[in-house]
Amino acid sequence: MIQLDLSSRTPVYLQIKERITELIMMEICPPDSRLPSVRSLAMELGINPNTIQKAYQELEAEGVIYTVGGKGCFAGRREKAVGLTRQRVLGELRDSLHQAQLAGVTEQELAALLEEIYGGDSK
Amino acid sequence: MIQLDLSSRTPVYLQIKERITELIMMEICPPDSRLPSVRSLAMELGINPNTIQKAYQELEAEGVIYTVGGKGCFAGRREKAVGLTRQRVLGELRDSLHQAQLAGVTEQELAALLEEIYGGDSK
Amino acid sequence: MIQLDLSSRTPVYLQIKERITELIMMEICPPDSRLPSVRSLAMELGINPNTIQKAYQELEAEGVIYTVGGKGCFAGRREKAVGLTRQRVLGELRDSLHQAQLAGVTEQELAALLEEIYGGDSK
Amino acid sequence: MIQLDLSSRTPVYLQIKERITELIMMEICPPDSRLPSVRSLAMELGINPNTIQKAYQELEAEGVIYTVGGKGCFAGRREKAVGLTRQRVLGELRDSLHQAQLAGVTEQELAALLEEIYGGDSK
DNA sequence: GTGGTCTAGACCACA
């Protein structure tokens, strides 16, 4: 459920944070569902448990997930994940669109890109 | 002409690369115009000359600017800057739009953002 | 009668200890009254009996409650609970007040907080 | 400037976070002043650099300090430290006062404690 | 078993 790109410039722990946030937004991890344990996920991804730990702890600090004593980590409310992602992504879109305009990307091209991603079923 | 954010997660040398590319696309630095020298720009921005050097070297390797013997650095053809930026920016937009969709950003919101930036004058 | 916050940083067994001590101080559990059994309380709170066990054991070691053979656990004298709580709480208050002063909490604000809690009936 | 209590139940990295926040509130570390480097502070305190790293990174995430590229970490605006501390401390005080009341701590005792800490020069 | 803390130490990008 999580694909890592070890050669990416984005650190592994950030890739994990983003992916978990996506899984919560997609409701593949519904609210209060248990996430894989630090150790099992580390094993599965072939990386060190500390790296998962770091991702989970930041997600908890942001309120996207929560931790229960010796039980494990659980998905928080979808709205939290959505809220943080919206804020971040709208900023990124604004920056990218500014540069797109300078680089002569036309509104038609953007419309095509939007159609490609949002397809027919947006709202 | 170049505003740096030293506490940004984007390294200073990348901020400089992006900004110079923008200045070339905006034709504030027309083709073959001379760019500020490494030293003077470093002074002006209050940073280490090595950082400017690194930005200039990468821009030259990408063909966005070119160096002439003991004369200095000069803006390359606008098309080169545009081409590289388009490629990068379209990729970023694709990623951001995927996450925007998950976060429930509506097509109307995107249209509004586009209108805000592209406004009437898509040059 | 006991509300747990599983996602709190305070371990569950400590939350239970504190709450039982409170119940004794409030005389909701008068001296020598029987406390819920380990098993029943574990059931009621939906947690592992070991956790209750640990709380009860520490309370007994501190003299706040006592155990009778095969009968169960009973509330100790109110003074014991009061004594331990006073000691702990005065220390906490001292620490918090130091930081409050640094953070610019005024004496007026503290007076208001005190009024809010102690109200008219300082029992 | 930082005294650790290794035997405390409070983790070392939290002690460091609190102490740095205090130093900023006390204006011993004025805004934009450089904090000791991760390595030097680790050396000085005789602990592992990773522990300092963790403290600094959480402080940065909370906006109490900020990091500049390969330069170091710097104190943020005093208001940020104050704001976070106020919020936390007022909550702690509320809890402690509730328990103090149950334990029969009198308003006179509290007034004495307050006088002891706030002395003559409050507000 | 589960997460939390910490050490020791490596390697990297950046300034």
Add this chain to the structure above:
DNA sequence: GTGGTCTAGACCACA
């Protein structure tokens, strides 16, 4: 030199 990331591995409290 400075912080950032990651590994390997230990030990602990808690459930």
